[in-house]
Every structure is written in C-alpha cells, then in structure tokens.
Amino acid sequence: xxxxxxxxxxxxxxxxxxxxxxxxxxxxxxxxxxxxxxxxxxxxxxxxxxxxxxxxxxxxxxxxxxxxxxxxxxxxxxxxxxxxxxxxxxxxxxxxxxxxxxxxxxxxxxxxx
Amino acid sequence: xxxxxxxxxxxxxxxxxxxxxxxxxxxxxxxxxxxxxxxxxxxxxxxxxxxxxxxxxxxxxxxxxxxxxxxxxxxxxxxxxxxxxxxxxxxxxxxxxxxxxxxxxxxxxxx
Numbered sequence: 001x002x003x004x005x006x007x008x009x010x011x012x013x014x015x016x017x018x019x020x021x022x023x024x025x026x027x028x029x030x031x032x033x034x035x036x037x038x039x040x041x042x043x044x045x046x047x048x049x050x051x052x053x054x055x056x057x058x059x060x061x062x063x064x065x066x067x068x069x070x071x072x073x074x075x076x077x078x079x080x081x082x083x084x085x086x087x088x089x090x091x092x093x094x095x096x097x098x099x100x101x102x103x104x105x106x107x108x109x110x111x112x113x
Numbered sequence: 114x115x116x117x118x119x120x121x122x123x124x125x126x127x128x129x130x131x132x133x134x135x136x137x138x139x140x141x142x143x144x145x146x147x148x149x150x151x152x153x154x155x156x157x158x159x160x161x162x163x164x165x166x167x168x169x170x171x172x173x174x175x176x177x178x179x180x181x182x183x184x185x186x187x188x189x190x191x192x193x194x195x196x197x198x199x200x201x202x203x204x205x206x207x208x209x210x211x212x213x214x215x216x217x218x219x220x221x222x223x224x
Contacts, residue, residue, distance in 0.1 A: 004155070033211065042117075042201060043156075043214040050210060058211060090155050097210050101146070104155025 001026050004105035006091050012111045013081040021076040021108050023091030031094045032074040033058075033102065034066065036087040043090065049074055050097075081112045116140060117204055117215035125221040126192055134187045134218045136202035143207045145178055145185045150199040150217075192222045 007022045025032065030051045035043040035058075045058030049068040063085060065077040074093075078085060088109050092102040120135045136145070144163040148156035160169050162178035162185065169176045173196075175188040185202055199219050203212040 031210070035214075042119075042216045043203075045211050045213075048211050056210070092155070097205075100144070100205050100212060101158050101161065102156075102212065104157070106153070107155055 003027065004091055004093055004103050006089075006105035006108050008108060009106065010109045012113060013078075014113060015081060015083065017081050018077070018079050019081070019110075021078070021089055021091075021110075023074045023076065023105060024072050025074075025091075025093040025103070026072065027093060027095070027103065028071060029093035029095050029103075030071070031097065031100075032068065033092045033094075034064070034074070034076045035090045035092065036060065036085075037090060037107075038087050046076065046089075078110075083112050086110060086112045116213045117202055119200075119202060119215040119218050121218060122216065123219050123221075125223065128194060128222055128224050129191050132189050132192060132220070134189075134200055134220070136185045136187075136204075136215050138183050138204065140204070140206065141182050142204035143182070144205045145182070146203045146205075146212065147176055147185070147187055148201045148203060150201060151197075156199075156201055189220075192220075194222045194224050196220060197222050 004025045033048045034046040044060045047066040049055045091105045094102045117138050146161045147159045150156040160176045165180045165182045167178045173190045177186050202215040
C-alpha cells in the first residue's frame with residue numbers, strides 16, 4: 001500500500017492564482033482531512049470528509065474548497081491565493097472516528113508571493 | 114486561542130538525559146494521541162490514551178493521561194539522537210469527528 005499520497009511536493013504561486021492540491025489514499029478509509037501547518041502553530045484543520053459526497057468545514061476553511069467524489073481522493077482547491085496561505089499542507093485519513101488514528105501524507109509546501 | 118497548549122515549545126538536551134513534555138487544556142477529551150513528526154514528513158502516531166490516569170509505555174517513552182482527561186505528559190528516559198523531532202499531542206472531544214492538535218514541542222537531542 002502507498003498509504004496517503006500528495007502532489008505536488010512544492011509549489012510557488014503568485015497572488016491571485018488558483019491551484020488544486022491532490023490527495024489520495026489506498027487504505028479504503030472513510031475519513032479524510034486537510035490540515036495546514038504554520039511554524040510554531042501546530043496543525044490547523046481546514047476541511048474534512050466522513051465519506052464520499054460529504055464534506056465539512058474545520059477551524060480555518062476560508063479561502064479553500066474541497067470535494068470528495070470518491071473514497072480514495074480528496075483534493076483541496078485554493079482560489080485567489082494570498083500570502084497568508086503560505087504554509088505546509090498535510091492530507092490525512094483514518095478508518096473511523098473511534099480512536100481516530102490518522103495517517104498523514106508527506107505534505108505540500110506552498111509559497112504565495 | 115489554542116485548545117491544547119504544549120510546553121516547552123523548544124527543548125535541546127544532551128544524549129542520555131531525561132525529559133518531560135506537557136500537553137494541557139481546560140477542555141475534556143475522550144481520547145488523546147501523541148504524534149512525532151520528522152522534518153519533511155507527516156506526523157506519525159506514537160500512542161493513544163483513552164482512560165483518565167492511564168499510563169502507557171513505548172520502550173523509553175512513557176505517556177500519561179490526566180485523571181480528569183484534560184492533560185497529558187510524555188516522558189522520555191535516556192534520550193537518543195533518534196528521538197529528535199516535533200512532538201504533537203492531539204485530542205478528540207466527545208461527539209467530534211476531528212482531532213485538535215497542540216502547538217507542538219520541538220526536541221533536539223545532541224549526541
């Protein structure tokens with residue numbers, strides 16, 4: 001199993017550009033999550049999904065959108081990128097909420113200039 | 114405001130020393146997890162504690178969940194350079210679908 005995969009690993013955007021961060025998992029997990037990690041701030045939840053077709057906002061959803069058309073994929077869309085969105089983005093998945101062990105991807109480092 | 118506060122934020126110690134990292138909150142959690150993250154990688158789960166007062170050991174690492182399920186600690190005995198990394202606690206509140214992560218403790222063990 002590849003686990004959780006993310007692409008791209010690095011990206012530089014100009015202010016106002018848009019992009020999609022890709023995330024896929026091959027563990028048949030129902031729950032998937034997007035986090036951002038800023039220096040000294042831990043992980044903040046952006047959006048999560050409890051299954052295909054179901055998504056919900058986390059702590060910091062503004063400026064982002066998600067979709068979950070399949071169990072495997074959970075892309076994160078940035079519209080009109082802003083410098084405040086410069087961060088490292090992690091996708092994670094878990095089998096269920098109980099115990100909720102999360103498996104993380106390697107991250108995408110995004111810089112908005 | 115941060116739901117889970119970790120202390121210290123940074124810790125640099127010599128190989129062989131002992132250390133304790135704290136994770137504190139004013140909220141109650143149904144379970145609490147500890148993750149370790151190495152540079153350029155995602156966090157990896159170390160342990161989950163679910164019962165107030167619970168103590169779990171993982172080799173040289175000892176994890177404790179507070180009696181009131183509001184806090185936790187991670188104690189490392191005889192630290193090794195391989196213990197270097199960012200340690201994150203994460204709590205699950207009753208009825209919630211997602212974890213809240215702490216601010217993190219960055220540990221450096223000097224050979």
